[in-house]
Amino acid sequence: MLLLKIFLSFFKIGLISFGGGYAMIPLIQKEIIGVQGWLTVNEFLDIIAIAEMTPGPIAINSATYIGYKTAGVIGSVVATLGVVTPSFIAMVILAYIINKTKHLPQIKGALKGIVSGVIALIGYATFKMAIGVDILSIYNFLICLGAFLLFHFTKKHPVLLLIGFGIIGIFIF
Incomplete structure:
Protein backbone atom coordinates (compact mmCIF):
# COMPACT_ATOMS: atom_id res chain seq x y z
CA MET A 1 0.00 0.00 0.00
CA LEU A 2 2.87 2.41 0.80
CA LEU A 3 4.45 1.83 -2.62
CA LEU A 4 1.16 2.58 -4.36
CA LYS A 5 0.83 5.80 -2.32
CA ILE A 6 4.39 6.78 -3.29
CA PHE A 7 3.72 6.11 -6.97
CA LEU A 8 0.40 7.98 -7.00
CA SER A 9 1.81 10.94 -5.07
CA PHE A 10 4.69 11.39 -7.50
CA PHE A 11 2.48 10.63 -10.51
CA LYS A 12 0.21 13.49 -9.41
CA ILE A 13 3.22 15.78 -8.98
CA GLY A 14 4.52 14.86 -12.45
CA LEU A 15 1.06 15.24 -13.98
CA ILE A 16 0.24 18.73 -12.69
CA SER A 17 3.71 20.28 -12.78
CA PHE A 18 4.66 22.58 -15.60
CA GLY A 19 7.83 24.60 -15.92
CA GLY A 20 10.48 22.09 -14.94
CA GLY A 21 11.96 20.75 -11.75
CA TYR A 22 12.13 23.98 -9.77
CA ALA A 23 8.44 24.59 -10.38
CA MET A 24 7.77 21.14 -8.88
CA ILE A 25 9.46 21.87 -5.55
CA PRO A 26 6.43 23.54 -3.89
CA LEU A 27 4.16 20.73 -5.12
CA ILE A 28 6.55 18.08 -3.83
CA GLN A 29 6.79 19.89 -0.50
CA LYS A 30 3.00 20.16 -0.13
CA GLU A 31 2.41 16.52 -1.05
CA ILE A 32 5.30 14.95 0.87
CA ILE A 33 5.20 17.09 4.02
CA GLY A 34 1.65 18.44 4.11
CA VAL A 35 -0.48 15.65 2.69
CA GLN A 36 1.53 12.47 3.33
CA GLY A 37 3.65 13.57 6.30
CA TRP A 38 6.57 11.41 5.16
CA LEU A 39 9.24 14.04 5.89
CA THR A 40 9.88 17.05 8.07
CA VAL A 41 10.68 20.45 6.58
CA ASN A 42 14.36 20.05 7.52
CA GLU A 43 14.55 16.61 5.91
CA PHE A 44 12.92 18.02 2.78
CA LEU A 45 15.41 20.90 2.62
CA ASP A 46 18.28 18.41 2.96
CA ILE A 47 16.84 16.35 0.11
CA ILE A 48 16.47 19.41 -2.14
CA ALA A 49 20.09 20.36 -1.40
CA ILE A 50 21.28 16.85 -2.26
CA ALA A 51 19.08 16.71 -5.37
CA GLU A 52 20.54 20.03 -6.48
CA MET A 53 24.13 18.83 -6.05
CA THR A 54 23.76 15.57 -7.96
CA PRO A 55 23.64 15.28 -11.74
CA GLY A 56 20.21 15.10 -13.32
CA PRO A 57 16.88 16.88 -13.05
CA ILE A 58 16.06 18.08 -9.55
CA ALA A 59 12.51 16.65 -9.67
CA ILE A 60 13.73 13.17 -10.52
CA ASN A 61 16.61 13.32 -8.04
CA SER A 62 14.35 14.48 -5.23
CA ALA A 63 11.69 11.87 -6.07
CA THR A 64 14.34 9.15 -6.05
CA TYR A 65 15.75 10.28 -2.71
CA ILE A 66 12.33 10.78 -1.09
CA GLY A 67 11.26 7.34 -2.30
CA TYR A 68 14.42 5.84 -0.83
CA LYS A 69 13.95 7.63 2.49
CA THR A 70 10.33 6.48 2.63
CA ALA A 71 10.54 2.88 1.41
CA GLY A 72 14.13 1.97 0.56
CA VAL A 73 15.45 1.05 -2.87
CA ILE A 74 12.10 -0.13 -4.21
CA GLY A 75 10.55 3.14 -2.97
CA SER A 76 13.13 5.13 -4.92
CA VAL A 77 12.32 3.18 -8.10
CA VAL A 78 8.57 3.59 -7.58
CA ALA A 79 8.83 7.35 -6.85
CA THR A 80 11.06 7.92 -9.87
CA LEU A 81 8.69 6.00 -12.13
CA GLY A 82 5.77 7.94 -10.70
CA VAL A 83 7.25 11.36 -11.43
CA VAL A 84 8.42 10.53 -14.98
CA THR A 85 5.41 8.49 -16.16
CA PRO A 86 3.13 11.48 -16.97
CA SER A 87 5.86 13.11 -19.09
CA PHE A 88 6.61 9.80 -20.79
CA ILE A 89 2.94 9.28 -21.65
CA ALA A 90 2.63 12.86 -22.93
CA MET A 91 5.75 12.48 -25.10
CA VAL A 92 4.53 9.18 -26.57
CA ILE A 93 1.15 10.72 -27.42
CA LEU A 94 2.75 13.85 -28.90
CA ALA A 95 5.26 11.80 -30.89
CA TYR A 96 2.42 9.69 -32.28
CA ILE A 97 0.35 12.75 -33.20
CA ILE A 98 3.30 14.54 -34.79
CA ASN A 99 4.34 11.43 -36.69
CA LYS A 100 0.82 11.02 -38.09
CA THR A 101 0.38 14.72 -38.96
CA LYS A 102 3.92 15.88 -39.83
CA HIS A 103 3.02 16.11 -43.52
CA LEU A 104 0.41 18.82 -42.87
Whole structure:
Protein backbone atom coordinates (compact mmCIF):
# COMPACT_ATOMS: atom_id res chain seq x y z
CA MET A 1 0.00 0.00 0.00
CA LEU A 2 2.87 2.41 0.80
CA LEU A 3 4.45 1.83 -2.62
CA LEU A 4 1.16 2.58 -4.36
CA LYS A 5 0.83 5.80 -2.32
CA ILE A 6 4.39 6.78 -3.29
CA PHE A 7 3.72 6.11 -6.97
CA LEU A 8 0.40 7.98 -7.00
CA SER A 9 1.81 10.94 -5.07
CA PHE A 10 4.69 11.39 -7.50
CA PHE A 11 2.48 10.63 -10.51
CA LYS A 12 0.21 13.49 -9.41
CA ILE A 13 3.22 15.78 -8.98
CA GLY A 14 4.52 14.86 -12.45
CA LEU A 15 1.06 15.24 -13.98
CA ILE A 16 0.24 18.73 -12.69
CA SER A 17 3.71 20.28 -12.78
CA PHE A 18 4.66 22.58 -15.60
CA GLY A 19 7.83 24.60 -15.92
CA GLY A 20 10.48 22.09 -14.94
CA GLY A 21 11.96 20.75 -11.75
CA TYR A 22 12.13 23.98 -9.77
CA ALA A 23 8.44 24.59 -10.38
CA MET A 24 7.77 21.14 -8.88
CA ILE A 25 9.46 21.87 -5.55
CA PRO A 26 6.43 23.54 -3.89
CA LEU A 27 4.16 20.73 -5.12
CA ILE A 28 6.55 18.08 -3.83
CA GLN A 29 6.79 19.89 -0.50
CA LYS A 30 3.00 20.16 -0.13
CA GLU A 31 2.41 16.52 -1.05
CA ILE A 32 5.30 14.95 0.87
CA ILE A 33 5.20 17.09 4.02
CA GLY A 34 1.65 18.44 4.11
CA VAL A 35 -0.48 15.65 2.69
CA GLN A 36 1.53 12.47 3.33
CA GLY A 37 3.65 13.57 6.30
CA TRP A 38 6.57 11.41 5.16
CA LEU A 39 9.24 14.04 5.89
CA THR A 40 9.88 17.05 8.07
CA VAL A 41 10.68 20.45 6.58
CA ASN A 42 14.36 20.05 7.52
CA GLU A 43 14.55 16.61 5.91
CA PHE A 44 12.92 18.02 2.78
CA LEU A 45 15.41 20.90 2.62
CA ASP A 46 18.28 18.41 2.96
CA ILE A 47 16.84 16.35 0.11
CA ILE A 48 16.47 19.41 -2.14
CA ALA A 49 20.09 20.36 -1.40
CA ILE A 50 21.28 16.85 -2.26
CA ALA A 51 19.08 16.71 -5.37
CA GLU A 52 20.54 20.03 -6.48
CA MET A 53 24.13 18.83 -6.05
CA THR A 54 23.76 15.57 -7.96
CA PRO A 55 23.64 15.28 -11.74
CA GLY A 56 20.21 15.10 -13.32
CA PRO A 57 16.88 16.88 -13.05
CA ILE A 58 16.06 18.08 -9.55
CA ALA A 59 12.51 16.65 -9.67
CA ILE A 60 13.73 13.17 -10.52
CA ASN A 61 16.61 13.32 -8.04
CA SER A 62 14.35 14.48 -5.23
CA ALA A 63 11.69 11.87 -6.07
CA THR A 64 14.34 9.15 -6.05
CA TYR A 65 15.75 10.28 -2.71
CA ILE A 66 12.33 10.78 -1.09
CA GLY A 67 11.26 7.34 -2.30
CA TYR A 68 14.42 5.84 -0.83
CA LYS A 69 13.95 7.63 2.49
CA THR A 70 10.33 6.48 2.63
CA ALA A 71 10.54 2.88 1.41
CA GLY A 72 14.13 1.97 0.56
CA VAL A 73 15.45 1.05 -2.87
CA ILE A 74 12.10 -0.13 -4.21
CA GLY A 75 10.55 3.14 -2.97
CA SER A 76 13.13 5.13 -4.92
CA VAL A 77 12.32 3.18 -8.10
CA VAL A 78 8.57 3.59 -7.58
CA ALA A 79 8.83 7.35 -6.85
CA THR A 80 11.06 7.92 -9.87
CA LEU A 81 8.69 6.00 -12.13
CA GLY A 82 5.77 7.94 -10.70
CA VAL A 83 7.25 11.36 -11.43
CA VAL A 84 8.42 10.53 -14.98
CA THR A 85 5.41 8.49 -16.16
CA PRO A 86 3.13 11.48 -16.97
CA SER A 87 5.86 13.11 -19.09
CA PHE A 88 6.61 9.80 -20.79
CA ILE A 89 2.94 9.28 -21.65
CA ALA A 90 2.63 12.86 -22.93
CA MET A 91 5.75 12.48 -25.10
CA VAL A 92 4.53 9.18 -26.57
CA ILE A 93 1.15 10.72 -27.42
CA LEU A 94 2.75 13.85 -28.90
CA ALA A 95 5.26 11.80 -30.89
CA TYR A 96 2.42 9.69 -32.28
CA ILE A 97 0.35 12.75 -33.20
CA ILE A 98 3.30 14.54 -34.79
CA ASN A 99 4.34 11.43 -36.69
CA LYS A 100 0.82 11.02 -38.09
CA THR A 101 0.38 14.72 -38.96
CA LYS A 102 3.92 15.88 -39.83
CA HIS A 103 3.02 16.11 -43.52
CA LEU A 104 0.41 18.82 -42.87
CA PRO A 105 1.61 22.35 -43.63
CA GLN A 106 0.23 23.62 -40.31
CA ILE A 107 2.26 21.06 -38.34
CA LYS A 108 5.38 21.80 -40.40
CA GLY A 109 4.90 25.48 -39.67
CA ALA A 110 4.29 24.87 -35.97
CA LEU A 111 7.43 22.73 -35.67
CA LYS A 112 9.53 25.39 -37.45
CA GLY A 113 8.13 27.98 -35.07
CA ILE A 114 8.89 25.81 -32.04
CA VAL A 115 12.46 25.18 -33.24
CA SER A 116 12.97 28.91 -33.74
CA GLY A 117 11.59 29.58 -30.28
CA VAL A 118 13.88 26.97 -28.70
CA ILE A 119 16.90 28.47 -30.47
CA ALA A 120 15.90 31.90 -29.14
CA LEU A 121 15.58 30.53 -25.59
CA ILE A 122 19.00 28.86 -25.80
CA GLY A 123 20.48 32.07 -27.21
CA TYR A 124 18.95 34.10 -24.39
CA ALA A 125 20.29 31.68 -21.78
CA THR A 126 23.73 31.87 -23.42
CA PHE A 127 23.58 35.67 -23.38
CA LYS A 128 22.62 35.74 -19.68
CA MET A 129 25.41 33.31 -18.80
CA ALA A 130 27.95 35.33 -20.82
CA ILE A 131 27.04 38.47 -18.87
CA GLY A 132 27.38 36.54 -15.61
CA VAL A 133 30.97 35.50 -16.34
CA ASP A 134 32.02 38.91 -17.68
CA ILE A 135 32.64 37.61 -21.20
CA LEU A 136 34.01 41.01 -22.17
CA SER A 137 37.19 40.47 -20.15
CA ILE A 138 39.93 39.47 -22.56
CA TYR A 139 40.78 36.20 -20.77
CA ASN A 140 37.17 35.03 -20.52
CA PHE A 141 36.58 35.97 -24.15
CA LEU A 142 39.68 34.09 -25.35
CA ILE A 143 38.80 30.99 -23.31
CA CYS A 144 35.24 31.07 -24.66
CA LEU A 145 36.44 31.56 -28.24
CA GLY A 146 39.10 28.85 -27.85
CA ALA A 147 36.59 26.36 -26.43
CA PHE A 148 34.13 27.11 -29.21
CA LEU A 149 36.74 26.72 -31.95
CA LEU A 150 38.24 23.56 -30.47
CA PHE A 151 34.86 21.95 -30.02
CA HIS A 152 33.73 22.95 -33.49
CA PHE A 153 36.85 21.88 -35.37
CA THR A 154 38.19 18.96 -33.32
CA LYS A 155 34.93 17.47 -32.02
CA LYS A 156 36.67 16.66 -28.73
CA HIS A 157 34.45 15.51 -25.91
CA PRO A 158 33.06 18.51 -23.96
CA VAL A 159 34.30 17.07 -20.65
CA LEU A 160 37.88 17.04 -21.96
CA LEU A 161 37.53 20.66 -23.04
CA LEU A 162 36.09 21.67 -19.67
CA ILE A 163 38.94 19.98 -17.82
CA GLY A 164 41.51 21.56 -20.13
CA PHE A 165 40.10 25.04 -19.84
CA GLY A 166 39.69 24.59 -16.09
CA ILE A 167 43.42 23.90 -15.87
CA ILE A 168 44.12 26.96 -18.03
CA GLY A 169 41.86 28.99 -15.74
CA ILE A 170 43.92 27.94 -12.71
CA PHE A 171 46.99 29.52 -14.26
CA ILE A 172 45.33 32.61 -15.76
CA PHE A 173 43.08 33.59 -12.87
